[in-house]
Amino acid sequence: MRATSQRLADLGITRATLLVDRARCEAKIARFVQRARMSGVALRPHFKTHQCAAIGEWFRTAGVTRATVSSLGQAAYFADHGWDDLTLAVPANPAEADALADLARRIRLGVIVDHPATVAALPGPLQVWLEVDVGDARTGVPWDDHAPLADLAARVEAAPTLELVGLLAHAGHAYRTAHRAATFHATRERLQAARSHLQRPGLQLSAGDTPGFAAVPDWSGLDEARPGNFVFFDLMQLDAGACTVADLACAVACPVIGVYPGRGEAVVHAGAVHLSKERLDDGYGRLLGLTDGGFGDLLPGWTVAGLSQEHGVLAATGEAARAQLADLRPGDRVLIAPVHACLTGEQFGSYRTLDGAELPRYRRS
Amino acid sequence: MRATSQRLADLGITRATLLVDRARCEAKIARFVQRARMSGVALRPHFKTHQCAAIGEWFRTAGVTRATVSSLGQAAYFADHGWDDLTLAVPANPAEADALADLARRIRLGVIVDHPATVAALPGPLQVWLEVDVGDARTGVPWDDHAPLADLAARVEAAPTLELVGLLAHAGHAYRTAHRAATFHATRERLQAARSHLQRPGLQLSAGDTPGFAAVPDWSGLDEARPGNFVFFDLMQLDAGACTVADLACAVACPVIGVYPGRGEAVVHAGAVHLSKERLDDGYGRLLGLTDGGFGDLLPGWTVAGLSQEHGVLAATGEAARAQLADLRPGDRVLIAPVHACLTGEQFGSYRTLDGAELPRYRRS
Numbered sequence: 246m247r248a249t250s251q252r253l254a255d256l257g258i259t260r261a262t263l264l265v266d267r268a269r270c271e272a273k274i275a276r277f278v279q280r281a282r283m284s285g286v287a288l289r290p291h292f293k294t295h296q297c298a299a300i301g302e303w304f305r306t307a308g309v310t311r312a313t314v315s316s317l318g319q320a321a322y323f324a325d326h327g328w329d330d331l332t333l334a335v336p337a338n339p340a341e342a343d344a345l346a347d348l349a350r351r352i353r354l355g356v357i358v359d360h361p362a363t364v365a366a367l368p369g370p371l372q373v374w375l376e377v378d379v380g381d382a383r384t385g386v387p388w389d390d391h392a393p394l395a396d397l398a399a400r401v402e403a404a405p406t407l408e409l410v411g412l413l414a415h416a417g418h419a420y421r422t423a424h425r426a427a428t429f430h431a432t433r434e435r436l437q438a439a440r441s442h443l444q445r446p447g448l449q450l451s452a453g454d455t456p457g458f459a460a461v462p463d464w465s466g467l468d469e470a471r472p473g474n475f476v477f478f479d480l481m482q483l484d485a486g487a488c489t490v491a492d493l494a495c496a497v498a499c500p501v502i503g504v505y506p507g508r509g510e511a512v513v514h515a516g517a518v519h520l521s522k523e524r525l526d527d528g529y530g531r532l533l534g535l536t537d538g539g540f541g542d543l544l545p546g547w548t549v550a551g552l553s554q555e556h557g558v559l560a561a562t563g564e565a566a567r568a569q570l571a572d573l574r575p576g577d578r579v580l581i582a583p584v585h586a587c588l589t590g591e592q593f594g595s596y597r598t599l600d601g602a603e604l605p606r607y608r609r610s
Numbered sequence: 611m612r613a614t615s616q617r618l619a620d621l622g623i624t625r626a627t628l629l630v631d632r633a634r635c636e637a638k639i640a641r642f643v644q645r646a647r648m649s650g651v652a653l654r655p656h657f658k659t660h661q662c663a664a665i666g667e668w669f670r671t672a673g674v675t676r677a678t679v680s681s682l683g684q685a686a687y688f689a690d691h692g693w694d695d696l697t698l699a700v701p702a703n704p705a706e707a708d709a710l711a712d713l714a715r716r717i718r719l720g721v722i723v724d725h726p727a728t729v730a731a732l733p734g735p736l737q738v739w740l741e742v743d744v745g746d747a748r749t750g751v752p753w754d755d756h757a758p759l760a761d762l763a764a765r766v767e768a769a770p771t772l773e774l775v776g777l778l779a780h781a782g783h784a785y786r787t788a789h790r791a792a793t794f795h796a797t798r799e800r801l802q803a804a805r806s807h808l809q810r811p812g813l814q815l816s817a818g819d820t821p822g823f824a825a826v827p828d829w830s831g832l833d834e835a836r837p838g839n840f841v842f843f844d845l846m847q848l849d850a851g852a853c854t855v856a857d858l859a860c861a862v863a864c865p866v867i868g869v870y871p872g873r874g875e876a877v878v879h880a881g882a883v884h885l886s887k888e889r890l891d892d893g894y895g896r897l898l899g900l901t902d903g904g905f906g907d908l909l910p911g912w913t914v915a916g917l918s919q920e921h922g923v924l925a926a927t928g929e930a931a932r933a934q935l936a937d938l939r940p941g942d943r944v945l946i947a948p949v950h951a952c953l954t955g956e957q958f959g960s961y962r963t964l965d966g967a968e969l970p971r972y973r974r975s
Contacts, residue, residue, distance in 0.1 A: 259705040260682070293919060315920040316879075317625070335920050336867040338879050339941030340624040359868060363940045383921060384868045384877050417918065502701040503724060503749045512749050514681075514703050518956045518974075522887040553782065554658060554952050555680040555700050556748060575728045576704030587919050591883045591957075594975045608973070609883075610959045 246569045249535045253498045253578035261499040261515040263593040266539045269494035278307045284464035291473025294587045298326040299604040313471045322607040324352045339366035369406020374413035379435040381417035388435040391442045411449030419456040429457035459487040477586035495586045501577040516555040521588035530581040611934045614900045618863045618943035626864040626880040628958040631904045634859035643672045649829035656838025659952045663691040664969040678836045687972040689717045704731035724751050734771020739778035744800040746782035753800040756807045776814030784821040794822035824852040842951035860951045866942040881920040886953035895946040
């Protein structure tokens with residue numbers, strides 16, 4: 246803990262700062278690129294996780310040429326950084342039709358639809374995916390609801406500026422099950438079944454979710470894979486068994502501002518506005534070590550037990566953690582592994598790598 | 611619901627946008643300023659709620675000349691906008707001592723301390739408040755822990771560049787009790803008792819929390835009041851009984867992107883990155899009407915039942931809400947009252963008023 250604090254001070258950490266372990270990110274990008282190649286599937290990683298042009302370049306260097314985003318603003322940002330093949334994987338928003346049209350004139354832009362009113366409002370030229378609900382019950386037409394899918398397909402095909410390219414699903418329920426591989430297989434089968442019923446064998450199948458794609462090595466039978474969180478991973482993925490501690494690649498470094506040995510707690514200046522209020526049963530984050538080689542192990546006995554707007558309450562349980570707490574002082578630094586890296590990243594304007602580089606992120610205006 | 615959607619479209623809403631009802635904010639500022647005057651207490655409102663120079667001007671117009679902030683970055687932002695008397699009400703961070711010193715040369719800057727190591731690290735010239743824990747058990751020295759308080763007071767007095775100005779408490783536990791007035795009274799008594807034990811009758815007493823100060827009209831016996839959330843209020847405060855629906859002054863306008871009558875749900879493009887994951891028992895937010903006169907009533911039967919990164923799932927319960935759902939289409943707009951306005955505000959770069967003005971906010975870099 247003391248060595249981690251010193252390394253963070255040496256890195257120049259004075260306030261809550263988002264750190265990324267670049268070597269870990271690149272190793273995971275290579276692993277997922279390799280898995281996609283072996284499976285004969287195109288990797289279209291979801292960039293909502295990092296929203297960072299420099300991290301996008303790490304993907305490009307590994308051979309990735311297309312990406313997924315979750316807002317028109319993200320799409321425009323990555324288009325400005327040379328990405329010319331993007332899918333906006335949130336149901337297209339009729340209220341943004343004009344801005345969609347502007348962007349679609351600059352790059353190859355894919356959108357997803359699940360409602361006739363959305364198809365009617367879409368400008369062109371757009372690649373259109375029908376969103377299929379394979380069990381998540383968030384957005385999309387249920388995979389076995391054949392009539393509405395056929396109706397949507399016909400409406401897209403009838404629109405002169407729209408191109409129907411495939412069926413797309415996000416198996417968000419893979420985050421809520423211990424049976425991640427089974428969820429992956431069911432997702433693939435349901436997409437295939439929906440395509441068969443549509444009698445359009447040329448349609449592509451696109452699926453995405455890190456837990457499922459991390460669980461299954463062979464993705465064949467799909468055309469496109471859209472996992473995103475894997476570039477960072479986080480405690481939620483660790484809890485789901487989708488990664489190991491050695492995969493965690495994004496964390497919040499922050500200063501200790503209060504120490505309360507009597508109640509077994511310390512307080513850091515990193516709160517809900519830095520970590521987000523995403524939580525697991527054991528809290529809002531855990532402490533991570535920092536070694537000369539990069540991020541280290543989780544520190545046993547330490548959790549982020551509470552969050553207010555700017556304060557994080559660290560709880561120390563057990564003899565080792567209590568001894569570390571007794572040694573802690575305001576001005577020390579700690580490193581917090583977040584529960585959900587995508588939401589934590591969204592709270593910052595940039596990342597800092599372990600060699601001190603500052604990588605700006607996209608930010609909504 | 612249809613009229614609200616039309617008004618939001620007329621306002622130019624195409625994506626998630628933070629709206630403020632300026633007339634409501636100004637009425638509440640006037641109410642709290644008046645209450646402070648009647649009580650003979652200085653109002654030092656917490657600006658972490660809005661973090662917006664333009665909204666700061668609404669306070670200044672009402673006669674407020676000092677404010678509270680929760681980070682050094684916020685302090686520098688408001689100093690740049692002409693605020694020259696600020697208190698940073700999070701325990702001072704020894705790792706930011708240099709930046710504190712820079713700012714302290716420009717304005718009258720107050721900080722709070724609860725640890726000898728922090729006092730030792732502080733530069734000058736600073737106004738120093740001893741933070742007293744009056745029951746919240748987050749930061750501060752327990753109010754009846756007399757020896758550490760006396761020790762801290764002596765250390766501050768011994769530092770040539772520090773001025774000991776008073777005792778400061780945040781009764782955060784007022785958010786977790788039905789007995790808000792009792793919590794206010796206990797806070798005041800405990801601060802007074804701590805001062806008596808210190809035998810320094812000249813020390814000022816500062817307390818802050820919207821639920822307590824909203825519950826009690828007479829604040830006398832304190833020197834300074836630091837509520838903040840009242841300028842917006844939110845569902846958490848409504849739930850606590852600290853405000854009425856007519857006090858809600860900040861909400862997220864956003865587009866509908868999916869409609870699922872079969873499961874009684876609709877989906878908006880406003881997720882955890884817009885609303886924050888703060889929740890109450892009934893979810894992450896509720897729908898609000900918009901009238902020609904400003905924000906209207908809550909729409910019965912509608913809640914934000916789920917949030918993912920960019921999606922919000924609206925659930926419609928009961929006949930009226932189900933009928934509204936049947937009439938809803940992608941491209942419609944809705945207005946969501948947030949659970950915790952401070953965290954929701956933090957997700958945006960600006961506010962929009964109902965007459966279309968864009969008010970930029972401070973953003974952490």
